[in-house]
Amino acid sequence: MSDMSDDSTTDRDAGREEIDTTLAHSARMYDYYLGGKDNYQADRDAAEKMIEATRGGVRFGARQNRAFLLRAVRYLAAQGVTQFLDIGTGIPTSPNTHDAAREVVKDPHVVYVDNDPIVFVHSSALLGAEGRTAALRADLREPATVLEHPRTRDLIDFGKPVGVLFIAVLQFLEDADDPWAHVATYLDAVPSGSHLALTHFTHDFNPVGAAQGGKAYDKASARMSARGRAEVGRFFTGLDLVDPGVVQASRWRPDGPVADVPGGHPWMWAAVGRKP
Ligand SMILES: C[S@@+](CC[C@H](N)C(=O)[O-])C[C@H]1O[C@@H](n2cnc3c(N)ncnc32)[C@H](O)[C@@H]1O
Structure with missing residues (x-):
């Protein structure tokens, strides 16, 4: 793991050297879904398979997913x-997360965590100027590394509520990784009043399309594990689910009318829960 805060030039350069442009990466595929430019041919080829399998729904789903993230962060900030x-x-x-939080509270602190070297390079360049943000290159399956990192300890007061966000990431953990146990570990580290917000790719609405789309990740940096609503609900065990519960990402407290999904099938479950 490397620290991507503003004094990490050496680590940042090391991250650049590790970038493999021949292997599709979930972060860069997602960037392509969103219309970004930080992707390579291998990412675009794999992403196009997913786009075809979902009849364009994944692009819509990615935008809805981002919109949910911003709504959820504003909601959490409004809860203090x-x-x-x-x-x-x-x-x-x-x-990004700190921008949405800043719409509601004056001085939010955000620790960004990702295990992808390209995220590491970009985050370090973009977030270095933000005094109250840090970016860590770490695998979420090593919660102690994330929770005990000096930058985490510097920015997060574990005596006060924390917003723990797992947005479109837990589908990159297989059941054998026990993503539920990892989420529980993060939640054990934060006090009452903390919140969990997450989204998760699902096969509930179109099992065939999800299976075909999931194959686009078979040779990528991480495989895709779609999950059903009950499995997603399990992440909230012991929490108070915030209304309206586990719903399609676009239908979680929408700001306005909800557009129909291209292809007719939603792909993302979303929910927010509060630690009592
Ligand atoms: C689909 S993107 C979601 C990005 C962002 N959360 C959003 O929803 O807009 C998934 C991200 O999770 C990261 N990721 C995948 N597995 C991870 C792991 N085990 N630990 C940390 N990050 C991981 C990928 O590198 C990628 O950047």
Whole structure:
């Protein structure tokens, strides 16, 4: 793991050297879905398979997913949460978590965590100027590394509520990784009043399309594990689910009318829960 805060020039350069442009990466595929430019041919080829399998729905789903992230962060900030652990950050996209939080609270603190070297390079360049943000290159399956990192300890006061975000990342853990146990470990580290917000790719609405699309990740940096609503709900065990519960990402407290999904099938479950 490397620290991507503003004094990490050496680590940043090391991250650049590790970038493999011949292997599709989930972060860069997602960047392509969102219309970004930080992707390579291998990413685009794999992403196109997913786009075809979902009849374009994945692009819509990615935008809805980002919109959910921003709504959820604003909601958490309105509940008094001023510090966030954003795990599986992705290549920085504006507005980002700290921008949304800043709309509601004055001085939010955000630790961004991702295990992808390209995210590391971009985050370090973009977030270095933000005094109250840090980006860590770490695997979420090593919670102690994330939770005990000096930058995490510097920015997050574990005596106060924390917003723990797993947005479109837990689908890159297989059941054998026990993503539920990892999420529980992060939640054990934060006090009452903390919140979990997550989204997760699902096969509930179109099992055939999800299976075909999932194959696009078979040779990528991480395989895709779609999950059903009950499995997603399990991440909230012991928490109070915030209304409206586990719903399609676009239908979680929408700001306005909800557009129909291209292809007719939603792909993302979303929910927010509060630690009592
Ligand atoms: C689909 S992107 C989601 C980005 C962002 N959270 C969003 O929803 O807009 C998934 C991100 O999770 C990261 N990721 C995948 N597996 C991870 C792991 N085990 N630990 C940390 N990050 C991981 C990928 O590198 C990628 O940047």
